Amino acid sequence: MAEKLLYKKYGNRRLYDTAKSSYVNLEDITRAIRADHQVQVLDAKTGEDVTAFILTQVILEESRKKNFLLPVPLLHLLIRFGENILNDFFQQYLEQILKNYLSYRSVTDNQFKKWLDLGIDYSSINPINPFKPFFDIFPPAAGAGEEDKNGKDNR
Numbered sequence: 001m002a003e004k005l006l007y008k009k010y011g012n013r014r015l016y017d018t019a020k021s022s023y024v025n026l027e028d029i030t031r032a033i034r035a036d037h038q039v040q041v042l043d044a045k046t047g048e049d050v051t052a053f054i055l056t057q058v059i060l061e062e063s064r065k066k067n068f069l070l071p072v073p074l075l076h077l078l079i080r081f082g083e084n085i086l087n088d089f090f091q092q093y094l095e096q097i098l099k100n101y102l103s104y105r106s107v108t109d110n111q112f113k114k115w116l117d118l119g120i121d122y123s124s125i126n127p128i129n130p131f132k133p134f135f136d137i138f139p140p141a142a143g144a145g146e147e148d149k150n151g152k153d154n155r
Contacts, residue, residue: 005037008044009054015041026061029054 007029008016017024032039033055041054063070070078 003037005032005039007039007041007054009041009050010044015054016044026054026058030058030062033058 006018007024008018010016015024015026015029016022017028029039029041039051039055040049041051042048043050059070
């Protein structure tokens with residue numbers, strides 16, 4: 001992960017990038033996060049960490065653009081139970097679930113890319129037994145699948 005970027009939030013709702021010495025908006029912060037940067041936002045007057053507030057604004061802005069990030073029933077639960085019940089869930093479990101998902105997705109994407117690089121024609125795979133072509137590369141065990149003189153299978 002890239003370095004942490006520090007922003008200051010002023011009373012007039014403006015955000016200031018301390019590294020670039022320029023004012024930014026929520027879209028700039030969104031791009032920084034998508035570029036794998038951690039961000040921290042401090043209130044310029046009090047020094048209070050307002051990162052969670054700004055990141056919530058980013059999510060709301062994305063939702064406003066019709067990129068619905070959270071389903072309506074979940075939003076109802078968030079409002080109904082607030083931070084009392086869901087705080088631990090979001091801090092501990094949801095974060096780990098998302099990290100696991102992204103890790104497994106990356107591994108799966110890499111494995112699938114390796115398979116594509118092998119040049120195997122996947123259009124001929126039987127949906128009933130999709131792994132049969134992969135196991136066909138292994139020779140059968142001695143005597144496996146052979147029939148005796150009466151035509152019976154010896155397996």
